[in-house]
Amino acid sequence: MLALNETWYLVLAAMIFTIGAVGLLTRKNPLVMFMCVELMLNAVNLTFVSFSQALNDIAGQAIVFFVLVVAAAEVVVGLGIIVAIMRRRQGANADDISLLRG
Amino acid sequence: MRVEMFTFLLTAAICLAGSFGVVLLRNPVHNALSLVATLFGIAVLFIQQGAYFLAAIQVIVYAGAIVILFLFVIMLLGVDRAEGFDREPILGQRPAALAAGVAILGLSLTALLSVGSRVTGQASTLAAIDGAEPNINALAKVLFTDYVFAFEITSVLLTVAVVGAVVLARKAGAAIDAEEFPDGTAADLLQVRYEATEVADPELGQLDDGNASDSEPSGDDTETTTEALR
Numbered sequence: 001m002l003a004l005n006e007t008w009y010l011v012l013a014a015m016i017f018t019i020g021a022v023g024l025l026t027r028k029n030p031l032v033m034f035m036c037v038e039l040m041l042n043a044v045n046l047t048f049v050s051f052s053q054a055l056n057d058i059a060g061q062a063i064v065f066f067v068l069v070v071a072a073a074e075v076v077v078g079l080g081i082i083v084a085i086m087r088r089r090q091g092a093n094a095d096d097i098s099l100l101r102g
Numbered sequence: 103m104r105v106e107m108f109t110f111l112l113t114a115a116i117c118l119a120g121s122f123g124v125v126l127l128r129n130p131v132h133n134a135l136s137l138v139a140t141l142f143g144i145a146v147l148f149i150q151q152g153a154y155f156l157a158a159i160q161v162i163v164y165a166g167a168i169v170i171l172f173l174f175v176i177m178l179l180g181v182d183r184a185e186g187f188d189r190e191p192i193l194g195q196r197p198a199a200l201a202a203g204v205a206i207l208g209l210s211l212t213a214l215l216s217v218g219s220r221v222t223g224q225a226s227t228l229a230a231i232d233g234a235e236p237n238i239n240a241l242a243k244v245l246f247t248d249y250v251f252a253f254e255i256t257s258v259l260l261t262v263a264v265v266g267a268v269v270l271a272r273k274a275g276a277a278i279d280a281e282e283f284p285d286g287t288a289a290d291l292l293q294v295r296y297e298a299t300e301v302a303d304p305e306l307g308q309l310d311d312g313n314a315s316d317s318e319p320s321g322d323d324t325e326t327t328t329e330a331l332r
Contacts, residue, residue: 004107006221007214009147012114014210016121016140018203023125025199031176035124035137038168042144045156052231053151054221058240059228061153062249065241068156068163069256073263075168079175080270086179 009050017043028093030082034075041071109150117143130181134172141165152231155238 020039027033045064052060085097116139123136141164148157228248229240245253 010214018207019121022199022203032133049153055225056230057226058231058244062244076263076267080267084270
């Protein structure tokens with residue numbers, strides 16, 4: 001049986017990141033797009049922890065802590081923006097929000 | 103080793119299934135629940151790699167707070183309907199996105215698998231995690247010594263985010279003044295509004311026609327009826 005080393009975790013993280021990126025590019029509901037961003041952030045967190053374990057260094061876990069905080073702040077502000085937009089236009093999706101288009 | 107491999111494979115399957123659920127399911131509530139599955143799976147993988155504190159944070163903050171916030175907004179906005187996949191706004195968007203995904207995955211896997219399982223770089227530059235110290239102690243020591251400035255900046259960031267969310271979610275141009283609280287407390291105001299809506303319900307359509315040019319969906323109507331009752 002193959003040994004479980006950090007490459008397995010990194011491959012899994014790459015898969016989750018790719019799924020999140022494709023979802024972000026294809027979905028239209030802003031809430032679901034946010035969830036896809038969360039998927040990508042979690043894949044990166046998994047990568048950080050795997051390298052932290054592989055290099056026997058706590059710094060990767062400290063970075064993941066900061067990523068978690070920034071993700072929480074990002075979700076709070078992003079959902080505030082989405083609520084403000086949806087209040088004006090019911091059922092708006094990402095294609096309707098194009099006022100900044102040149 | 104065999105148990106570790108089994109745990110990893112099972113958790114990886116759950117993570118991937120949850121990720122596909124987030125992207126492929128049509129109902130936003132189902133998307134959020136799939137996201138919970140993925141987050142729990144990643145928490146298990148954190149535990150497997152010795153990051154106990156981060157696993158706890160992952161469950162508490164992500165699954166306990168962020169996903170609940172998502173569900174709260176979904177219910178608040180009433181967007182828990184299925185989204186149509188029928189029409190794509192830009193021609194060829196989905197094939198292009200799939201091509202980008204294949205490119206990302208292919209490049210990552212090539213970079214990962216071509217070098218074998220060999221991590222380059224200097225080990226233990228900051229602090230070792232080889233079991234001499236509990237995980238939480240080691241992480242706390244690093245956070246409050248080497249990264250203390252970033253930690254303080256993080257608290258500022260959280261405060262700014264809370265203030266920004268409050269400002270963004272308020273109705274535009276609505277200032278807090280005494281007019282908004284006629285009887286002194288917010289509970290009384292809510293009661294007044296509720297009764298006004300109940301009483302003036304048949305006339306709401308009429309009021310709606312009068313305010314049809316306004317883009318505000320419901321706030322103005324209750325305001326008007328409250329004033330009419332007064």
